[in-house]
Amino acid sequence: GAVVSQHPSWVICKSGTSVKIECRSLDFQATTMFWYRQFPKQSLMLMATSNEGSKATYEQGVEKDKFLINHASLTLSTLTVTSAHPEDSSFYICSALAQGGREAFFGQGTRLTVV
């Protein structure tokens, strides 16, 4: 399958700081990227959908000013967690969908710990 890479794999940050997570499609152009959050022993929760060159569409209950998403190119989307707090500690996962593609491919995830 196609390759989606996330960076970093894990990050620890202090409360109040911002953290940026990158998601890259390595061997295809991703017109759409999705960002998910997963808490321990829970399923993936879709946070937002981003289309290249457009503003992201956020799911109900997700604060767009706290979780900034940029999808400036067909191979890169970024999620910035602003003013992170301990309750933002979670496993963040991106996935990418090619134009006309039927399968979404997922990154390996980023473990964020806010202390």
Added chain:
Amino acid sequence: DAKTTQPTSMDCAEGRAANLPCNHSTISGNEYVYWYRQIHSQGPQYIIHGLKNNETNEMASLIITEDRKSSTLILPHATLRDTAVYYCIVRAYTGNQFYFGTGTSLTVIP
């Protein structure tokens, strides 16, 4: 999106076929059935998808009932590395989002 119902957990003996059921009784005519799996602390891995015909690839087979209200993912010869949470998702091809339910935690036993 249509909801799916899966058993919370299942066990399967190594080398035997693992049959994972999924109910999607409210599926619409334009919605596909997708299966992904997630091994602990990794991103989900695509397995297979189908609309109404049975599908097979190198990983698994997908059997969809004629009324499309349920499906079964079959791993023909389960190995220990198949231990994971398996998610059944229904999604319209023209709709972008993949919404994950609770999935089935499959444990392959030696």
